[in-house]
Amino acid sequence: MNKADVVVIGGGPAGIEAAYNLARDNHKVVLVEKEKEIFGHMQTAYTLFPNFQDASEIRSSLLQKTKHGNITLYNNSEVTQVSRENDFWRVQTINGLDFIAPAVLLASGFKTFDARYKEELGYGIYKGVITSVEFEEMLKVGKIQTANGEKPRRIAFLNCVGSRDEKVGNHYCSRVCCINAVKLSIEAKKQLPEVEAYCFYMDIRMSGQFYEELYRKSQEDFDVNYIRGRISEVAPTIDNRLQVKCEDTLSQTPLKMTVDLLVLMIGIEASEGTARIGEQVGVNGEYNFSKSISLHTADNKTKHQGFFLAGTCKRPLTVPETMADARAAALEIDLYLKSLSQ
C-alpha cells in the first residue's frame, strides 16, 4: 500500500490541472489514468471553441504539468475500488496498485453518447453517418472525406443526439454541442470551401462568451445554413449518399435532403468510471453524474470528508469551465489537508 496526500482519479484536463495545482502547493499527488494516454477527451480535439485555439497547445501544456516533481502518474490504471478506511481513502486499480491517502479527487469525466441507440440515424449502419468526435479526427488529419474517399459535397450536422431526448432517457442539455457544431462547420468550410454545410437543431443555445458572435459569423462569413428540425430518419440513396428526413419546423413542412456526411453531435453522459465510483462511494446523482454538497457554495466537496469532485464527472462543462473547476478543487483540497495537519 502506497501513501500519498491526494489520489486524483482521471488524467484528463480536470485531473491534470488539479494535480498540478496541488503539486505546486507541495502535496504528494498520485494521478491515475485508465487509458494508455492521458488527456481524456482532449486527446481527439482539433481546435477549441470559441477562439479556435489549437488543442495540441493545450495538450502540451497539460503534459508539461504532469511532469511536476510532486506528481506520480500511473497510466493503464483503471480504478476498481474506492473505499473509506478509518480517516483515509483507499484507491485500488485494475493493475494491482493500491493507494491510501487522506483525500481523493474524482475527475473521471464523461463519455459520449453511443449513437447506435438512435438506430434511425443509421450510425453503425451507413458509412456516411459519423459522430462529432470522428469528424474532429478527420479535421485533425485534414482529410474530410466520405467512406469511398471522395470529397463530400454536402455535410449535415445534427444537434442533440442523446441530449434533450426523452426516448433515450436523457432530458438534459449537454451544453457544448451547439457551439461545437458551429465550430465544426466553420472548420469544415475552412478546409473545404466548396462544401455545403447544414446544421439541424431544436434550439441554438449560444450562452457562452463570443458564442453568439461565432454563430453569426458562421452564417455571414462561412455560409453555414441552420434548419430548425430534428432529423427523424436516414436512408441510403441509389448513389450511396444519404437521404435525411425531418420537419422544418419554422416553415412547417417536411424536408428531405441528400447529404454525403451526416455528423451526429453526440451528447455528454457520465463516464462508466464516474457512474461506478459514484455508486461505490455514494455520491451518485441524476443521470449517474456525481453530486457535490452544494452547487453554489461547495461544488467540489461531497458529503464524504476528503472525497472531492472536479470537472465533467459532475455535469457537462466546457474546457475553460473544467479547468477553473479543477483549480477550485485543488484549493479546497489544499485547505482540507492543511486543516488535518493542524
Next chain:
Amino acid sequence: MNYHPFVIPFTVGALFLFGVVFYKFYAWIAALDRKQKFMVKQNIFSFKTIRAIGEIFREALVHHNIYKKNPVLGYMHMSLAFGWFLLIVVGKIKASLYAGTFFEPPWLGIFFNFFAVDGHAFSYGEMLTFTMDFLLLIILSGLALAIIKRVKSSLLGMRKTTKHSRFDRIALSSLWFIFPLRLMAESTTASLHGNGGFLTNSVGHLIPSAIAPYAELPLWWAYSISLFVFFVALPYSRYMHIPTEVVLILLRNWGADTGEQLSGYTDIQLNSCSRCGICIDACQLNFAAGISDVQSVYFVRDARYKTLSDEVVNNCLMCGRCSNECPVGLELTLVRQQFRNKQEIPGKFYYEYTEPVESKAGVDVIYYAGCMTHLTPSIIISMKKIFEAAGVNYWFMDEDKGVCCGRPLRQQGFIQQSKNLVIKNSRIINSARAKLLVTSCPICYKSFREEYNLNLPVMHHTEYIEGLLADGRITLNASNVTVVYHDPCELGRGANIYEQPRNILRNFSLIESDYEKENSLCCGGSLSDAILDLRLQLKIRDHALGELTKDKPEVLVTACPLCKKSFVHGNKARVMDIAEIVAGNLKVIARKKQSVRKEELQLV
C-alpha cells in the same frame, strides 16, 4: 297458512330486483347496434344457443375459468353461485312437494323450515332436508373463503384485490349476513321443532332452549331483511354481473362483435364484470410500475357508473394481458378503445402535404416496412437481403415516402383520421394487383388485417420468412447462438402469431422464458399509452428485460421494431429483430436453382 309478515321484505326486494334487471336487459338489448341485432336474429334458434347454455352452466354457475386459474378462488365462486342456485332449486322442489302444488307462494321455499315445522312428512322430505343442509354448509365454506380473501387476499394467491364502491360494500355486507342468518334461523326453528337436517339440528342443539322461542322470529326477520338489502343493492353493485353474465354469454355465442362505437353490448360487458381483480395482477402497470388504480376492473367500474377520468381511459398499454386473463372473457382492450374513440372531432386529414405514391405494377410481393421499421433500418436492410436471397420480385412500397397505416391514430381514438390513411394506402396497395403484402411491423400488420379491405393476403415477415424457409427458398446456416424470443403484443395476443417465429428460431438454440406466448410482457414502448411517465415506461421495460434475459441468452429476438427499440436501450442483451438474425445466417445458394424452383412454389 304459509304466511308471516317477515316475508314482506324478501318479496318486495325480489320484485324490485326482477323489475330493475329486466328493465336493464330490455334497454341494453334495444341499444345493440344493427350488426349485433342481426347476429342475434341469425343465431338465436341455432345450435349456438345450446352451446351458450352449456357455457352459462360452466361459467356463471360453476366458474370453471376461475377454477382453472386459481382452484381456491374457483371453489369460492362455485360454492356461492352454484350452491345458492341449487339451494333455490332444491328449496323450490321441496316447497312444491310439501305444498302439493307447483304454484305455492314464492317465499315458501326460502323460509321453508319456519312454515314446515311438521318435519319431513312428505315424499323425499328426509333426503331433501339433508341436501339443503349440505348445500348451506358448502355456501358457508365459500363465504368463509370470501371473508379471508377480503381480509388477506394473499392467502388465496392474489397479490391485489379490488377496492370497492359503497354499493358494493352494502351488497357485500348483506351477502355475508344472509347465510349465517339463514343457518341461525333454521337452527333455532330446528331446536324448537326438530325439523332440521344434520347441520341445522346440530347447531339447534347448541342454542339454549330458554332463548330459542324469543330468538326465532327476530332471526327470520333479519334473514328476510338481509335478502331485501342484497336484492335492492344488487342492480347497482358488482353483483349485477350475476344476471348480466348470462346475457353476455348468449350474445357472445350468437356472434356479437364489440365494434367501434359504444352500444348495448358495451353496457352488457361493463355490467358483467364481477370485479374479481384478476386483471390487476395481470397488469404490468401494477406489478412493474406500481400504478394500481387504472386497471381494467376500475376502468369498467368507472365506465359503468359514468365517472370515467381521462387518466383511467388513457393510461393503458393496450397490451391485452388483462383480456387474456379475464375469467368472464370481457374484451377489455376493445371496450377501452371504444371509450377512446373521439366522436366530435371532424375527420381532418393531416397528411395533405404527402406526395402521392405511384403504385408499381407487375410485382409479386409488396413490402411495406412501416414507420417504426424506418426507425430501425437494420430490419429494412435484412428484409432486402432476404427478398434478394429468395429471388422475390418485390416492390418496397414505402421506401422513399409513404403514410402511416393508421393504427396509432386509431388507438388514440382518431378514427376518422385513421380511416383517411386507410383509404390512401388501400388505393396504392390494391391498384398494384400484387399477390402478397408483407410488413415488418406488427402494428401495421394488425391494421392491414383488421381495418383494410385489400385484394391480397397480408403477412408479417415472421410468417413470410417461415414460409420461405419451409419451401427451401432460403436456408440458414446451423447456429449455436442462444436466443430467447419476445412475443410482441400486437403479433402474439393481437394476431395469434406464436408458432411461426419459433419455427424459424429452431435453427438457433432457443431458450424458453417464463413469459411466453399469451403470457408475454409488453416492452413498455407501446404507442397506445400516450400519457405514461417515461420513468415508469422504463421500469416496465427493465422488468420485462430482466425476465427475458434471466437465462442469459446471447441474443434477445423479437419481431417488432418498437420492441426492439425499447429493449436496445435497456442494455441487457444483444437485441435483434427476427429478420436480422435470419439475414445474418443466410446460406447463399446459387440463384439458378432458385429460379427453377420458383415455378412450383406457393409463395410468390
